[in-house]
């Protein structure tokens with residue numbers, strides 16, 4: 650019964666919308682707070698969801714961010730349409746980024762998103778191809 654989905658929060662994320670970037674992940678954060686989830690778990694999920702959200706904004710054509718709550722785990726799912734991640738091993742390397750200069754001028758593109766998503770997840774699945782990317786990050790409760 651521990652795999653029964655209790656609640657799902659979903660947000661649409663628009664490519665290149667830097668004004669709204671971060672709103673989905675901050676809504677997830679406040680929803681988890683109101684559910685009384687442990688502060689350290691919320692901190693990890695906030696990082697994971699923010700970084701996946703920003704990656705949709707910067708690197709894809711747009712997509713969705715979901716936060717699925719189970720009795721024993723929280724799963725952050727990022728799904729986008731876009732060019733996909735060319736080389737996943739490279740993308741997981743600290744400091745690696747394909748962000749353009751104009752994106753870097755806005756303060757993004759440090760190349761720490763995926764390494765931190767990995768660091769703060771208990772399990773991470775990345776499914777990517779030439780039409781888009783699906784990321785499933787699991788945090789055990």
Ligand SMILES: Nc1ncnc2c1ncn2[C@@H]1O[C@H](COP(=O)(O)OP(=O)(O)O)[C@@H](O)[C@H]1O
Nearest residue numbers: 704708733734740746747758759760761762763
């Ligand atoms: N959703 C995505 N779609 C396509 N490429 C992505 C996506 N997320 C990450 N990437 C690729 O992986 C690289 C590393 O991601 P990340 O560690 O978050 O660094 P940054 O976002 O600062 O470039 C990105 O520069 C990009 O090339």
Ligand SMILES: [Mg+2]
Nearest residue numbers: 703704762763
């Ligand atoms: Mg990033």
